Amino acid sequence: MLFRHPDILxxxxxxxxxxxxxxxxxxLPTNSGSCDxxxxTAEGDIVLAECKLWRNPESRREVLSQVIDYARDLASWSYEDLERAARNGLGSRVFADSRLVDVISDDLDEExxxxxxxxxSRNLRLGRMLLLVVGDGINEQVERLGEMLQAHAGLHYGLGLVEVRLFQDGDGGVLAVPNIVARTVNIERGIVTLADGALRVDEPASSASAAGGRGYGKTLSLEKVIEHIxxxxxxxxxxxxxxxxxxxxxxxxxDPGKxxxxxxxxxxxxxxxxxxxIQTNGNVTLADNHKLIEGHDIRDLDEVYVKEVASLVDGExxxxxxxxxxxxxxxLLDIGEYIEHGEEWIEAIKRHVRSVEERLNANSGDR
Known part of the structure; x- marks a missing residue:
C-alpha cells in the first residue's frame, strides 16, 4: 500500500x-538484508521505509537497528550501485533499458x-537520507532513538517513527491515517581531537543545545538548502x-522550503x-508581512527595517x-554581502522585533 500510495507518508x-x-x-537488496x-524525490533525496507489524516483539527490538544498517550500507554505494540494486528489487521501476534518474523525473536533458x-551520489556519500519506521501501532521507547543515532553519528540521516492506523469500510476500502510518533534531527559528526598522542571524540556542542529545548536542529532540509546556497x-x-x-x-x-x-x-x-x-540562488528578500499580525498592520515597521538593512550594505x-x-x-546583493555585516543585521532584526512587539502590546492595551 505504501509503495503504491507514497503520499500516505x-x-x-x-x-x-x-x-x-x-x-x-x-x-531493495543490501548487505544487511532487504529494505522494504x-x-x-525528483531532486535526488533518498527515503527508506521499513514496515513492521508491532504485535511482533522482535520487530520492536530490532527494527531501528535494521533500518540504520540499511542506511550504512547505502552510504558506501555509488549512484551506479544504487541503480543496479534497484533493478533487482521487487516491483522495480528501473529496467535494463532505463536509468534510475529517468524514473524520478521525466524528459530530463543531459545537463x-x-x-x-x-x-x-552526494546524498549516498554523506549518508544523507530520511529513514522511516512505519508500523500499525508504534510503542517503541522514544529515548532509544538517541542511543541508536549516537552509535552511528557518522551518517547524516533523519529518522522518524510513523504510525499508520488502518480502518476498513463496509465496501472493502481501507482508510490509512498516518501519525508521526517521534522524529529526530540529524546528528552532526563528532569532533575528533588529537592531544598528547591520544584521540578523543566529543559530541558537537550544537547537538546538546538543540536537545536542550531551543527548538532547532539541523534537519536534512535545512542542510540541503544551506548546501545549495x-x-x-x-x-x-x-x-x-x-x-x-x-x-x-x-x-x-x-525555516527551509524547496x-x-x-x-x-x-x-x-x-x-x-x-x-x-534566502533564495537558493543567494538572493535575499527582506521583511514583507502583507497579512495582519494579530490583527495589526506592521507594514510601516517593515519598511523602516528594510531601509535600515539596505543602508548597512550600502544599497537601495x-x-x-x-x-x-x-x-x-x-x-542584486547576495547573502554573502549581507553576512559581511552580519552582526549589524542581527541588531537591526532585534530592533525590528522590539518595535513590532511594542506596537502589538500598545494596541492590545488600547483595546
Missing part, C-alpha cells in the same frame, strides 16, 4: 524541503540528469551556518513574523513581486 511534516516521493522498488521500500545523478554563491557554508546560529540566539528560526530558507521570528504569542528569506531598496530586496549599482 507524512514526509513533508518531517522534511519540509522534500518534494513528492517517487516509489522505486520494494525489497526505496523512494527518491539536468547529470545534476540529479550528482545529487543522488553555498554552491550557488561565493559564501562558504560554514559562514552561513555560523550566521544562522547567531540568528537563532535571538530567536530567529530558519526553493528558499525563510527567516522567521516567533513572537511570545506564538505568531511568526518574517524578517527575511528594490520592490519586486517576490518581495523587497536590495540592489547596488543595478545588481
Amino acid at each position: 507524512p514526509v513533508r511534516d518531517l522534511e519540509p524541503g522534500f518534494g513528492d516521493l517517487v516509489p522505486i522498488c520494494r525489497e 521500500n526505496l523512494y527518491l 539536468t540528469a547529470a545534476r540529479r545523478i550528482g545529487a543522488i 553555498s554552491d550557488n554563491t561565493r559564501i562558504h557554508r560554514a559562514d552561513l551556518s555560523a550566521f544562522l546560529d547567531r540568528a537563532r540566539d535571538i530567536g530567529v528560526v530558519p 526553493g528558499a530558507l525563510d527567516l522567521r521570528y516567533d513572537l511570545p504569542t506564538g505568531t511568526r513574523i518574517k524578517v527575511g528569506a 531598496v528594490l520592490d519586486r513581486k517576490s518581495g523587497r530586496t536590495v540592489q547596488r549599482d543595478g545588481h
Whole structure:
C-alpha cells in the first residue's frame, strides 16, 4: 500500500524541503538484508521505509537497528550501485533499458540528469537520507532513538517513527491515517581531537543545545538548502551556518522550503513574523508581512527595517513581486554581502522585533 500510495507518508511534516516521493522498488537488496521500500524525490533525496507489524516483539527490538544498517550500507554505494540494486528489487521501476534518474523525473536533458545523478551520489556519500519506521501501532521507547543515532553519528540521516492506523469500510476500502510518533534531527559528526598522542571524540556542542529545548536542529532540509546556497554563491557554508546560529540566539528560526530558507521570528504569542528569506540562488528578500499580525498592520515597521538593512550594505531598496530586496549599482546583493555585516543585521532584526512587539502590546492595551 505504501509503495503504491507514497503520499500516505507524512514526509513533508518531517522534511519540509522534500518534494513528492517517487516509489522505486520494494525489497531493495543490501548487505544487511532487504529494505522494504526505496523512494527518491525528483531532486535526488533518498527515503527508506521499513514496515513492521508491532504485535511482533522482535520487530520492536530490532527494527531501528535494521533500518540504520540499511542506511550504512547505502552510504558506501555509488549512484551506479544504487541503480543496479534497484533493478533487482521487487516491483522495480528501473529496467535494463532505463536509468534510475529517468524514473524520478521525466524528459530530463543531459545537463539536468547529470545534476540529479550528482545529487543522488552526494546524498549516498554523506549518508544523507530520511529513514522511516512505519508500523500499525508504534510503542517503541522514544529515548532509544538517541542511543541508536549516537552509535552511528557518522551518517547524516533523519529518522522518524510513523504510525499508520488502518480502518476498513463496509465496501472493502481501507482508510490509512498516518501519525508521526517521534522524529529526530540529524546528528552532526563528532569532533575528533588529537592531544598528547591520544584521540578523543566529543559530541558537537550544537547537538546538546538543540536537545536542550531551543527548538532547532539541523534537519536534512535545512542542510540541503544551506548546501545549495553555498554552491550557488561565493559564501562558504560554514559562514552561513555560523550566521544562522547567531540568528537563532535571538530567536530567529530558519525555516527551509524547496526553493528558499525563510527567516522567521516567533513572537511570545506564538505568531511568526518574517524578517527575511534566502533564495537558493543567494538572493535575499527582506521583511514583507502583507497579512495582519494579530490583527495589526506592521507594514510601516517593515519598511523602516528594510531601509535600515539596505543602508548597512550600502544599497537601495528594490520592490519586486517576490518581495523587497536590495540592489547596488543595478545588481542584486547576495547573502554573502549581507553576512559581511552580519552582526549589524542581527541588531537591526532585534530592533525590528522590539518595535513590532511594542506596537502589538500598545494596541492590545488600547483595546
